[in-house]
Amino acid sequence: MNRTVDIVGVGWSGFGSITPDLSYKEMIFQAATRAYADAGIDPRNDAQGFVTAAEDYHEGTSIFDEYTPDQLGAVLRPMHTITGDGLHALAAAYMNIASGLMNVVVVEAHSKASNILTLDHITAFAEDPTFERPLAINPVALAGLEMQRGLDAGRYTVEQCAQVVVKNKNNALANPAAAYAAAIGKKPVLEAQPLATPLTRLMAASHADGAIVFVLADSDTAKRFKGKPVRVRGIGWANDTPALDSREWLDAKYARKAAEMAYRVAQIRHPRGEIDFAEVDDTFAYKELQHLEALQLTEPGQAGALTEQGATERAGALPVNPSGGGLGVGSLLDANGLARALEVVLQLRGEAGARQLHKANTGLAFAWRGLPTTSGAAVVLSN
Amino acid sequence: MSLLNNLEHPTDARIWRGDLPVYHRYTAGVAGEKFLRALKDQGAVYGTRCPTCGYVYVPARLYCERDATHLDDSTWAPVGPAGALVSFSAVWVDLDGKRLDAPQWVGLVRLKGASSVLMHYLQTPTGALHAGMTVQAVLKPANERVGSITDIAYFKPL
Numbered sequence A: 001m002n003r004t005v006d007i008v009g010v011g012w013s014g015f016g017s018i019t020p021d022l023s024y025k026e027m028i029f030q031a032a033t034r035a036y037a038d039a040g041i042d043p044r045n046d047a048q049g050f051v052t053a054a055e056d057y058h059e060g061t062s063i064f065d066e067y068t069p070d071q072l073g074a075v076l077r078p079m080h081t082i083t084g085d086g087l088h089a090l091a092a093a094y095m096n097i098a099s100g101l102m103n104v105v106v107v108e109a110h111s112k113a114s115n116i117l118t119l120d121h122i123t124a125f126a127e128d129p130t131f132e133r134p135l136a137i138n139p140v141a142l143a144g145l146e147m148q149r150g151l152d153a154g155r156y157t158v159e160q161c162a163q164v165v166v167k168n169k170n171n172a173l174a175n176p177a178a179a180y181a182a183a184i185g186k187k188p189v190l191e192a193q194p195l196a197t198p199l200t201r202l203m204a205a206s207h208a209d210g211a212i213v214f215v216l217a218d219s220d221t222a223k224r225f226k227g228k229p230v231r232v233r234g235i236g237w238a239n240d241t242p243a244l245d246s247r248e249w250l251d252a253k254y255a256r257k258a259a260e261m262a263y264r265v266a267q268i269r270h271p272r273g274e275i276d277f278a279e280v281d282d283t284f285a286y287k288e289l290q291h292l293e294a295l296q297l298t299e300p301g302q303a304g305a306l307t308e309q310g311a312t313e314r315a316g317a318l319p320v321n322p323s324g325g326g327l328g329v330g331s332l333l334d335a336n337g338l339a340r341a342l343e344v345v346l347q348l349r350g351e352a353g354a355r356q357l358h359k360a361n362t363g364l365a366f367a368w369r370g371l372p373t374t375s376g377a378a379v380v381l382s383n
Numbered sequence B: 001m002s003l004l005n006n007l008e009h010p011t012d013a014r015i016w017r018g019d020l021p022v023y024h025r026y027t028a029g030v031a032g033e034k035f036l037r038a039l040k041d042q043g044a045v046y047g048t049r050c051p052t053c054g055y056v057y058v059p060a061r062l063y064c065e066r067d068a069t070h071l072d073d074s075t076w077a078p079v080g081p082a083g084a085l086v087s088f089s090a091v092w093v094d095l096d097g098k099r100l101d102a103p104q105w106v107g108l109v110r111l112k113g114a115s116s117v118l119m120h121y122l123q124t125p126t127g128a129l130h131a132g133m134t135v136q137a138v139l140k141p142a143n144e145r146v147g148s149i150t151d152i153a154y155f156k157p158l
């Protein structure tokens, strides 16, 4: 790649379980205004392109990409929307800049989950209409089935999954933006109502509202802005099959492939030695453990034990989800990946406040697009 | 910046309700049609075996997702009706998010002869379930079958 790419500004609005005052456009405007101030740019004069991530059914609006320019300052500018995670949008912005097509690109994703009245129906509607949807099962069943498969294969224990919840909700106590922080122990997690056995209610991230905006620039242009640049060293993405019948039910192959690509671009040969900390999708507690192994940050089958030993806590050898993750911050639908990357940026800039890590030079953010997908994206960032 | 500055009470916040009646038809496809007809008319579950990689797809497909091989009529073969339970879950919420009085049991079943798994209902177990145990497809009576994956009523442990 000829040009290096930096994140030069970040802004967010939220996160909360509800946002009765702000429309989604106003939330995005708030996040964008903060990101532009953070970078020290005027979006109308300095930004050449805009990329957003959104899904029509989540928005309750058809052809939703038409509704994204105005609140970003992107009217009459090149812009497009990706139906994927925010990290997919980040990847598109990265390519626009790395290729030399543009110098400054804005990325946005958001969640107004509190406005969605039939989210489980929408998720079920994403299943195959001929062979999967006729069963009319709540799609959380897929998480229960996958978690049970991992238990049977000896990848982790239920207690280790509960410890992920304990860690992330406690981490979130130090994150003022987190919607679901709690000083909680393992017992209430294990004894919470079952959703789809062995998964309990507290092992699944609750939804939150919020918007996140990043400003990216090539490294030469970045020098002109006031923001502390964070280098996008590598980015990658991959999908497994959409079919429930032929997908991998044990290992997160989509995560392995996405990370392999990101590590290759970043020229990282030994992820365990070169990644200081990670923000990793934990939409369901077992997913954090499954993803850590697929991302080559732990040995196969070791992520649970390491979690129990405290290695993934903020003071551990490999801090994972110091922000609180999805379990502590809240699940932000299409913005989950940007939420993970946001924490990596703040840690690398030394601006994570009470949750600042001692060693934060290189961090990984990994997003999974959620049920029923096998879609993953990873980004490696360095200061 | 927050509009809360302008709202005297949270219930002053306005919302609009909107809905959309969404109706589609979905073409089962050449392979899907044949698979569902066999299920309805013969009470048989068919898979297609990829001649290139050997993977057996259930439900049967027209192509292999691993190597893009066309799976023609010669690749069709019946599978099951017994198979191995690969995973299982008791689901306690319905599609509206409402808690169920009794859970809906679901499983992943690798039918005998199949490489893939089939997600389907499990009979409410009387004993402990475990991965690898043998389960068998229970079909609806012929006169109740309509050519749907739900023509399989459920899987029961043997």
Ligand SMILES: [Zn+2]
Binding pocket: B050, B051, B052, B053, B054, B055, B064, B065, B066, B067, B068, B069
């Ligand atoms: Zn094949």
